[in-house]
Amino acid sequence: MKTIYQLFYALLIAVVASFSVSAQCSLTEPAVELNYVSPIGGNCTVNLNLSFTIDRNNGNKYTYVHLWTPGSYPDIDYKKAPSATDLGAVLATIAISTDGVVSLLSTYSADPSNVIPLSTGLTITEEDLGSDISRITIDNIQFEVPGACETLPILKGDVWSTQAQSKNPPVHCFAEGFNLSINDPLASGVINCNDPDGPRTYDLDITTTNPIAFQIEYKLYLDDGVLTGGNAAFTSNDQLIYTSPPTNLSSSLPVNSKGEPYTYGLLEDKRSIWVVVTGISLPNAIVAELKNNCITTLPVKLAKFSGDLLEDAVTLSWITTEEEGSSYFDVERSADLSEFIALGRIQSQGTTNVTQRYNFLDKSPLKGNNYYRLKMVDLNGSSEHSRIISVANNSNSVAFELLGNPVVNREIKFVLKNERIETARLYDLSGKQIHFKLNQSGNTYTLKPNSTIPTGLYILSLGSDQGVQTKKILVP
Template identity: 30%
Template structure:
């Protein structure tokens, strides 16, 4: 026993080391999504243009992130072990390769060649965008979106096309060593198909999901693109999250959601993210909001002096979108406008397409000529102002005059006097 134990331990160590080195260490890659931009049939192939995104933790030494893409039929079997970068021969059946240079910088770029095998077929793409997800320091997770990837996939675009992507990173200046890998990421390019529509009045959206193959169950989420950068990133606010929905098999129709409101983001573009049960990726679609910005439409704003210290203001709206309410503002003499009250929107969630009536009583109005205006405020903070309403003086024998607007944006002014008697005006150009 004493003689054989060291030999047995040594033998076990060799086996353990061999097992550990059968595959490169795993990259921290998650939340893979694909956005289908366009498809067309040409010469027996499907020409597909897609965006592919994923979340990744990159250590400070990462110089390159490389993506190899195959059709499912041509994916290597057995899969590559990534103890070294794939060779030209190993990539001979791939659709192509993408290389992201300087992934740890704020603005990574797409490389033009795959350095370990410079004659490898490179995929064309329009660019790469990096956005922050979470974490700090070496634990920072960023989202990478490679946009406008052109794929030539054998077969018709009307059939479900699956690709398989290997993602790996290198700390080497020449991309000739593998630091980590995330292989065998299966992604359907065009299954499910996801579209959406925004209805202008009343401002709502619908989501449509159809299958190119078998029936499916799925969930979907809707996000507002805020700020509007055309990228589904971690900061985009969630508008809606569905329960499980049923998607019929190809030829059997599709799932269409009921119209949903999306206040306070009714003027924003939307993202839809669909995750099919059992899939390790999600499909996204971008819904562009082409509706005109519809501010609150005032059809009337007037005021009546009730007594020397009380003024009744009334106004109506024909339509309201994303309206929080109205700040009532007052100005007397040469002072500035001040907010004296707030009237909340009567519309459901700040939206309405029917006539709504409002009123506000200023119980501490000056007895002199006074000006009023409404500062309408959207739910998302934007503001607009109504016309001015002038109220004559109450119980005052002194003559007063208001000149407005002052300053004038177009050279035109209005004069308001505290009584209706004839006046003589003298205009002097200084």
């Protein structure tokens, strides 16, 4: 039985319609990346990212996206801008301005009293492709779909554009009836344990029902070992370990790789592999997991080891999911990867199958790159080293780190260095923005919500020229 995440990583957009109006404008290649689905009551919350290519110069100053379930998809006459009555049981509406700097609109000019676009918690970026062509990406689009996540239907969408922001703007172009589902090509495979000595290898199959050959590329990522809801999740922290050359794929020309070795470090041999298939003819990436069910015999099962720069220090944290006869951890540091010195010792729990969390503070990190590893020593004196992590400590290094999570007294404390605090935002999981006050002491900030907030998870986000960073916060 596939998990919800396996089922819905494939929930992506496939365009099945072309423009039906004047060729004076162009809006093409819509694509969707699913972030997650989450049950809420008897319904399903969907969170996704949407992108498309647009000709900014020709009839696209204001663009609107609408999404429905197939059963509620309306027959809209785009001779005029659709009103709330025309849209019917629309699940989500997104309004975008490309008149100048691309931005999200909080009002739907065609029917401002009855249709409210999604905008809270969303971020929008633009990639200039030249000749007034831009690739627009909108992240963190969240809405509720009737019915359970396990039976989430294929969704349908329309996109239309206009030059005017008025109550009844003329429609310059539109695309109707694109579907939000794709499961071809199909990527699958297994990880071969080759116990007792390894090395681990993988088998990979990529198949399609298309008899006409088309070109794909696939990449393999080693999972970072951090579980989400008890399952591995494909994230930006996963490590790229292989990129294929351009490969032809058809129903008679599948990809079949057997017994392929792959690169992994110490304690990484039990992690899953993510397969990401892309191609010019594919409207989106296909993501699949090669599960790792191999057994390791180390006294400590290390699920995560990471480091973050604080104001004048580096904080290290690691998580174990199981310990058997473990004695202690030595934290070691190097400036050049050739020689490591011991910074301190943390006693372990000995024997436990309960998740344990450990922390260590390097109060005097080196200037430049700091390389850290853990020496894990068991009760009989045998030891193993963890993988090596790197933390940069430069004058312009960005620091953004929580000081305590869960938070205390509903006050969120964090360190911020070399970034603008004005971009900080706090949201609940529904995307509602929480207003707050900030107190500053050097590079340390204390965020206090203006009103009482209920117990639960919240998202602290920080925008910068390099993108948006987020932290999940638990308020007990």
